[in-house]
Amino acid sequence: MFLETAKVVEHCHFIEPGAEIFHLLTLSAPKIASSAKPGQFVMVRVGAAILDPLLRRPFSIFYQGKDTISLLYKVIGKGTNLMTTWEPGDKISVLGPLGKGFKIFSSEPQWLVAGGAGIAPLCFLGSRLREKKVSFKTLWGLRYKIAPALMGVIQQKLGDLIIYTENGSLGYQGLVTEGVKRLRQEEKPEGIYACGPLPMLKALFRWTKEEGIAMQVSLEANMACGVGACLGCVIETKEGYKKVCRQGPVFNAEEIKWEK
Amino acid sequence: MGKVNLAVKVGRLELKNPVLVASGTFGYGEEYAQLVDLNRLGGIVVKGLSLEPKIGNPPPRLVETSCGLINAIGLENIGVERFIKEKLPFLRQFETKIIVNIFGYSFKDYAGLAAKLTAAGVNALEVNISCPNIKEGGKFFGTDPTSAAAVTKAVCEETDLPVFVKLTPQVTDIVEIAQAVIEAGADGVSMINTFPAMAVDIHTRRPKLGNITGGLSGPCLKPIALKMIWEVVRSLHIPVMGIGGIMSAADALEYLIVGAQAVQVGTANFVNPRTALEVIDGIEDYLRLHHFKDIKSIIGSVLIPK
Numbered sequence: 001m002f003l004e005t006a007k008v009v010e011h012c013h014f015i016e017p018g019a020e021i022f023h024l025l026t027l028s029a030p031k032i033a034s035s036a037k038p039g040q041f042v043m044v045r046v047g048a049a050i051l052d053p054l055l056r057r058p059f060s061i062f063y064q065g066k067d068t069i070s071l072l073y074k075v076i077g078k079g080t081n082l083m084t085t086w087e088p089g090d091k092i093s094v095l096g097p098l099g100k101g102f103k104i105f106s107s108e109p110q111w112l113v114a115g116g117a118g119i120a121p122l123c124f125l126g127s128r129l130r131e132k133k134v135s136f137k138t139l140w141g142l143r144y145k146i147a148p149a150l151m152g153v154i155q156q157k158l159g160d161l162i163i164y165t166e167n168g169s170l171g172y173q174g175l176v177t178e179g180v181k182r183l184r185q186e187e188k189p190e191g192i193y194a195c196g197p198l199p200m201l202k203a204l205f206r207w208t209k210e211e212g213i214a215m216q217v218s219l220e221a222n223m224a225c226g227v228g229a230c231l232g233c234v235i236e237t238k239e240g241y242k243k244v245c246r247q248g249p250v251f252n253a254e255e256i257k258w259e260k
Numbered sequence: 261m262g263k264v265n266l267a268v269k270v271g272r273l274e275l276k277n278p279v280l281v282a283s284g285t286f287g288y289g290e291e292y293a294q295l296v297d298l299n300r301l302g303g304i305v306v307k308g309l310s311l312e313p314k315i316g317n318p319p320p321r322l323v324e325t326s327c328g329l330i331n332a333i334g335l336e337n338i339g340v341e342r343f344i345k346e347k348l349p350f351l352r353q354f355e356t357k358i359i360v361n362i363f364g365y366s367f368k369d370y371a372g373l374a375a376k377l378t379a380a381g382v383n384a385l386e387v388n389i390s391c392p393n394i395k396e397g398g399k400f401f402g403t404d405p406t407s408a409a410a411v412t413k414a415v416c417e418e419t420d421l422p423v424f425v426k427l428t429p430q431v432t433d434i435v436e437i438a439q440a441v442i443e444a445g446a447d448g449v450s451m452i453n454t455f456p457a458m459a460v461d462i463h464t465r466r467p468k469l470g471n472i473t474g475g476l477s478g479p480c481l482k483p484i485a486l487k488m489i490w491e492v493v494r495s496l497h498i499p500v501m502g503i504g505g506i507m508s509a510a511d512a513l514e515y516l517i518v519g520a521q522a523v524q525v526g527t528a529n530f531v532n533p534r535t536a537l538e539v540i541d542g543i544e545d546y547l548r549l550h551h552f553k554d555i556k557s558i559i560g561s562v563l564i565p566k
Contacts, residue, residue: 001295051327053324054479054531055324055530222320222323223322225533227287229286230287230333231316231321231333232321232331234316241316
C-alpha cells in the first residue's frame, strides 16, 4: 500500500450521441502500478485543496501499465464530475493498491460478467487471464451502446466480448443476466467473476446457485478510509459484517447475504 | 533557527507534541502503520472499546455531505479483551501515547473497562459518554451533568491514569457538563464528538444511512467546536483536547489559540492519512514564523477585543 502523488498521463472522454458516457483516466503511479493485482482498487483524492468533495473516491483498477494505472469511470456525483476536468500533468493523490483481488479459478472455461462500469476490475483480470492462457469469455451488459474507441480499448485487453444493451443499440438487446443463460447452452463455465449493479449480481447469484457454478463478485460500498480503519464499508456476510475495503472488494458470492 | 518546544501537558498526560489522532478514525493504529510514522504522533486515541465485542450498525454506515461525513458505525469493536491481547502489544512498540476510548451501557461497564485497561498498561483513558441506548432511562450520559459526573467518578475510582471525558455537542450548556466531569475527577475533556445528523435520498425517499441517523464530522464542525471550547476554557480554565474538522495546521492552531491544549485529527485521516504529521510540521513552522519558542505561548492566547 502506497500513498503516491500520481500524474495524469492521459484522460479520454468517450462521448458520442446515444452512447453511454465513460471516462478513462491514466495516472503515472509507479509504486502502485507495479504491485497492483486484478480486483484491487485505489482511493483517489478528488478535491486536493478544497474540502468538498471531502473523501477520497474508490476506483477499481481497469488496467495496469508499466508505471501507470488506468481507471474507467462514469460521472455519478460531484466527485466524478470534478474529475472530468483533470488534464495531463495534473497531480493527484492516490492511495493503493487496496483490498483483496480475484483468485483465479483452477479450471476452465471461465466467464467474466460485467454490468456498466463493473467492466473495470474485470478488464484487468481478463488481461491477466490472457497472459496465463486461461480460456474465458466476457459478457458485458450496458444500457446503451458505447463509443467504438472505448470498445477498441477493451477488445485490445479482453479480445471479443458478448455485449447486451437495454435498448439494443449494440450487441444483443436485453440484460446480461439473460445473456448468461443463452451462453450456458453452449458451455458450462467452471467459474464466474462478476462486477456490476447489485440487482444484476443478485440475479446472477440465484442463477449460479441453481446451476452449481462458483462465482466471485467485486462489490462496492460507501467508503471513507479504504484501509480498514473506519469500519464504514461493511456488508453482511454469513460470518457477520465484513469490510469491503479490506476483506473484499472481491468475495465468494456464497459468503454474501444477498437478501439484505 | 532555534528549536521550538512542542511538548504539552494536558492534565497529567504529557505529550511530545499536541497532535493526536481521534478515536474511530485511526482504527487500532496498525491499519495506518504502513503509511504514517506512528512515532511522530503526540498520541493515538484508539477506536472505542466496550467490555464485549460489538458488531455495529447495519450498512450503509457512511454518507458524505458538504464538507462533512455522517457516520453510523455503531461502535463496532473487538472488545477490550481482544484489544489487550491482539492490538496493544503492537501499539506499545511506538514512542507515542496510547489513549483508549471506552464506552459502556452502565457505570459498572465503564468501571470494568477502566480497571482492565489500567492493569494492561495504557497511557490514558478517554471516556465516551455520548453514545445512545444506555441503561439510564435511555438518556445520554453525556447530556445530563449528574450522570456524566457519575460515569467519570466510576472510571476515576478504578484508575490512576489520566482521564478525559469526550463530550457531545448536543447539549444546552456544555460548560455545565464539562464542570461536572472535572469536579468528578477527570483530567480534562475531549470536545467535541460528532453532531447528530441525517441525510435522505430524494429518489427513494429513504434515509441514506442504515441506522437512519448518524454523527456528523469533518470541516463543517470546526466553527461549532471552536466556539464551545472557547466557552469552556474561558469559564473553567480546564485542559481541553480540541476535536472537529481539523484538516491542516491552521485549523489546529485555531483550536490551540482559543485554549485547547492538544488537538485530535479525525475525519482528515481518511482524506490524507498523513494529516497529523503535516499538522505537527505546520505548527512548528508557524511558531518559527511568529518567533515563539514554545507552543505554550500560543495556547489560550486568543485576543478578545475589550
